[in-house]
Amino acid sequence: MNVSRDNRSISHFVIKRLPRYYRYLGNLLDKEQRRVSSQELSELMNVTASQIRQDFNQFGSFGQQGYGYNIPFLYNEIKNLLGLSQSYHMILIGGGNLGQALAKHEHFVKRGFVVDAVFDSDESKTGMFTGNAPILHSLSLPEYLSGNKTDIAVLTLPESEAQAVTDVLCANGINAIWNFTNCEITVPPGVYVENVHLMDSLMTLAFNLAEINKNVCKK
Amino acid sequence: MNVSRDNRSISHFVIKRLPRYYRYLGNLLDKEQRRVSSQELSELMNVTASQIRQDFNQFGSFGQQGYGYNIPFLYNEIKNLLGLSQSYHMILIGGGNLGQALAKHEHFVKRGFVVDAVFDSDESKTGMFTGNAPILHSLSLPEYLSGNKTDIAVLTLPESEAQAVTDVLCANGINAIWNFTNCEITVPPGVYVENVHLMDSLMTLAFNLAEINKNVCKK
Numbered sequence: 001m002n003v004s005r006d007n008r009s010i011s012h013f014v015i016k017r018l019p020r021y022y023r024y025l026g027n028l029l030d031k032e033q034r035r036v037s038s039q040e041l042s043e044l045m046n047v048t049a050s051q052i053r054q055d056f057n058q059f060g061s062f063g064q065q066g067y068g069y070n071i072p073f074l075y076n077e078i079k080n081l082l083g084l085s086q087s088y089h090m091i092l093i094g095g096g097n098l099g100q101a102l103a104k105h106e107h108f109v110k111r112g113f114v115v116d117a118v119f120d121s122d123e124s125k126t127g128m129f130t131g132n133a134p135i136l137h138s139l140s141l142p143e144y145l146s147g148n149k150t151d152i153a154v155l156t157l158p159e160s161e162a163q164a165v166t167d168v169l170c171a172n173g174i175n176a177i178w179n180f181t182n183c184e185i186t187v188p189p190g191v192y193v194e195n196v197h198l199m200d201s202l203m204t205l206a207f208n209l210a211e212i213n214k215n216v217c218k219k
Numbered sequence: 220m221n222v223s224r225d226n227r228s229i230s231h232f233v234i235k236r237l238p239r240y241y242r243y244l245g246n247l248l249d250k251e252q253r254r255v256s257s258q259e260l261s262e263l264m265n266v267t268a269s270q271i272r273q274d275f276n277q278f279g280s281f282g283q284q285g286y287g288y289n290i291p292f293l294y295n296e297i298k299n300l301l302g303l304s305q306s307y308h309m310i311l312i313g314g315g316n317l318g319q320a321l322a323k324h325e326h327f328v329k330r331g332f333v334v335d336a337v338f339d340s341d342e343s344k345t346g347m348f349t350g351n352a353p354i355l356h357s358l359s360l361p362e363y364l365s366g367n368k369t370d371i372a373v374l375t376l377p378e379s380e381a382q383a384v385t386d387v388l389c390a391n392g393i394n395a396i397w398n399f400t401n402c403e404i405t406v407p408p409g410v411y412v413e414n415v416h417l418m419d420s421l422m423t424l425a426f427n428l429a430e431i432n433k434n435v436c437k438k
Binding site: 015016018019020022023027045046081082083084088096097098100101102104105107108111113151152175176178182183184190191192194196197198199200201202203204205206207208209210211212215216 | 234235237238239241242246264265300301302303307315316317319320321323324326327330332370371394395397401402403409410411413415416417418419420421422423424425426427428429430431434435
């Protein structure tokens, strides 16, 4: 399946690699580097140089022999493709430890993801602040959404409440959910869910550690 | 590539799905359900029933017609395969917001992942506690590792310090790293790194939201 933007068609496999390219090119720009060869980027990113050339060709950025790629141009192209030339209004549902950590995460604001409010069902937190975001009571969520443009809702609440809150969000026009709960949520068509299942990630790590230890014992 | 454990060979594609199976079966066990059909699990997990049957066949769990799968048996099999029948000693490097949130994460302890200590380079934090874990000064990391069995190190420190700390960890026998920094780290052979790149995940979400909005505008 291909995605087209500005009349260009880019494969989903390339799309999946874009955030990583964007991150590395951003780091080079921070160091005031203006050009990079596919070979140099290949060594930094641990991707083959020919893969990089193929990917970049897809969105019309052709490196020049002996010069390499123009970093500011590439960076802006990827920024546009990722939809990062605008800023995003986010809300967090669940003001526990993880919610607070995400609300204060400095990288998000830098890239245009602004946390406008945090919702929590604990009344004693209402009126307090997490970073720059006020903590509002969960019951006020529908009212808030009817009056405030919101692009992304982040779920950092207990699993048991995840689906009910998701239903409220979707009924009130949210179509992008970043889900940190340990469960899958069901959404209507046209709503995108990006899952961060920390427990799955940790179990994958444990599995691979067990494999490593097994190999060490064999030696 | 296949993985063998207890003389059985299981494909890596199945391994990648195991944490999710484990999570769903655990949820059913919590509700005291003892058996489940591939059809029922298929609806819960949004995976085809035939995929589930194929996966479970690989580790010798055959459902019975009209009975389904024995959940406690399956759950234990997957637990063993994932290396979760033991507990794991973890340390966190970086006692900021995210580090604190992870140190207090209730799911981890429940599954046997215990945070023994948190390291931070901010001297004013030394001697305090995050959840049950004492905060120690980063400089004491090598000494700590020489005296305390540690299975997993979690990186929640600033990017700029990530590689230097990784080098210290690997030189002191750590071979499993859960990396929450926004950068890739380089490790010697035999060390496994599981990355959680939150910014990449958020950018993927933004990209998909832009696609949704574009489609809405077309209508």
